[in-house]
Amino acid sequence: MWSTPLVKPAVKPINYHFAPRRDGDLPAYxxxxxxxxxxxxxxxxxxxxxxxxxxxxxxxxxxxxxxx
Known part of the structure; x- marks a missing residue:
């Protein structure tokens, strides 16, 4: 997942969760x-x-x- 590298340099913990794919989301990027x-x-x-x-x-x- 592309956004997980954004968590690494953060000073504070970033809360995130994985959710089901939404209508219109592409299967891959x-x-x-x-x-x-x-x-x-x-x-x-x-x-x-x-x-x-x-x-x-x-x-x-x-x-x-x-x-x-």
Missing amino acids: WADASKADRELNWRVTRTLDEMAQDTWHWQSRHPQGYPD
């Missing part, structure tokens, strides 16, 4: 960055855990997002 590599010469440089940690730290420092 995945990503393939090969088109970005071919067309933009862009490659993944961070792991999912590193991206989740960076997201958590940014959101912790900016809980209201960027000011308008």
Whole structure:
């Protein structure tokens, strides 16, 4: 599950639970960055855990997002 890496960098415990699939939910999710590599010469440089940690730290420092 993609969101569980977001739990790791949290200072406080995050309560979560697994629930049944909702109507309209896809059975699986995945990503393939090969088109970005071919067309933009862009490659993944961070792991999912590193991206989740960076997201958590940014959101912790900016809980209201960027000011308008």
